[in-house]
Amino acid sequence: MLRHTTRTMRSHAWLYVMILPVIAYFLIFVYYPLYQGAASSFQEFKLLGTAEWIGTENYLEVWQDGTFWQVVKNTLLIGGGILVFGFFPPIMVALALNEAATLLFKKLAQTTVYLPHLFSWVVIGGMWIFLLSPGGGLINELLALINVGPVRFLTNTTWARATMIGLPIWKDMGYAAIIYLASITSINPSLYEAARIDGASRFQQMYQITLPLLKPTMKVVFMLNILGLLRIFDQIFVMRNPVVQGGIDVIMTYVYDMGIQRYELGFASAISVMVLLTTLLLTAIVWRITGFGRDD
């Protein structure tokens, strides 16, 4: 038996060679860092020389750190805002795209709505810093037409938070809409046929057939968005400024600041470990609820 296995393995030696880089890569850049991160969270790093084991001191420090709790609160506020307010727009977009009168118009609209998702947060953030500026930015100029403003979108904490919620919704609406659209396409056409015969209007068909059948997709998208909540980084990093930083900094930007800028690697690792454990727990729950990973 064992000899047989060895022989099979030898005859497929090429296959093992092919997958070797992948295994090595994940060992070095995923699994080893996991160990390294866990270890660092119990260590203190010196600028020169090696790390020193200090037990759970980093975790205690994090726990007692006021800024940490502030960034947790910001993350929940901004992430939660994106989760809640960003839930319906993609569904509306997908339903509208599905109802578009001509295929050309649908394609055009779909292409356009997806466009911002294609670009980095540097591009989107840099662009909106300009558009939202109180001194001549497009949005404030438009608001001036109706005698509103100028609104300090990025230098007032409340407005800055709202902007941090609104922009990712604007940016990623088209992306999520395509997921919904794909799921709409898979709905059995005979359902609509039957509804038409019963005299249902297009709106009724949408409201009473399409929407309820999208529920499973809604669940999946919502669950996946929960996992994204703790990972918010780029948008805040790009758009923050010293005036509102305290109000919009999130966990990950704090980890970056503490770890990379201030070289408090142990402290930053302790936060990372806590966030990672939370994410793994959430992932397990999400997989259970949505039934992911069951097919493999």
Add this chain to the structure above:
Amino acid sequence: MNDASQLEVPLGDKVLDRDTSGPAQREGNSDRLFQYGVMAFLVILMMMMIVPFWNVVAVAFSGPIASMARGIILWPREFSAEGFRIVWVNLNLQQAFINSVIVTTIGTVLHVALSCFAAYVLIQRNLPGKTIMLVFILATMAIPGELIMIPLYIVNKQLGLLNTLWALIFSGMISGFSILLLRNFFAGVPYDLAESAKIDGASDFRIFRSIYLPLSQAGIATIALFELVSRWNQFLPVILYINDSSKYTLQVALNALVTENLGTSGTSMVTPNVRMAGIVIAILPLVILYPFMQKYFVKGITLGSVKE
């Protein structure tokens, strides 16, 4: 496109009156109204997406002084490409652009090649150790790169990769997501085909090259295009591993340029047309690529909704 038929559409409470007037009548009119509503919604939506970019392009092509003036700019004022020259030559965005091209090209090629290799191995039947390897690879999908940025920084430091483009190429060089997606494509290739090739004496690698690769072009193109976009947009790894500004990629060089608060620094006065020119340069390659992506991106998103 809307001729007199538009006039027939009743507005306001008249719609409600009509609604009770019989099935046939109700169907026609409310459907038409619904159609117009949908069209209006989509047109507004498209404007919300396009106008900001339009404004950026118009400012990028405006003169330096004109770009600072107040007012809505939807057409270049004092048309000039000066902003592009300043950002490309004087602010040396070209160096960062070249770095981005290098990292994107090498990174994407390696990503696609290694994902194909792994996916092919993982569809083999009766290969000893396959299940363990599969679990080993899939488990990495539960660990988002952002969350291990600090240990990744330490690891790159230990490997002496800091301040090299290799650190950027290695970052995200392989993902469980791509392997899984390609594996699904490969699984769609009839196994009998490989089996009969094997009987004819073809090696594993030969079967991979001559049967699986040609039959999975759509899948490979999907992976390649998505990787290309995410490589081009790569940001966090650059600010983690690179200090040396000569090794900055486009996104990070651009970040320094566009997020600087207007006029507050005093040391340098970068006018809006220059900043927006930088943004136009950063999005141009993706905009050019976009029409070719169209064919694949719906498939990629729906298959890959696991990724985000």
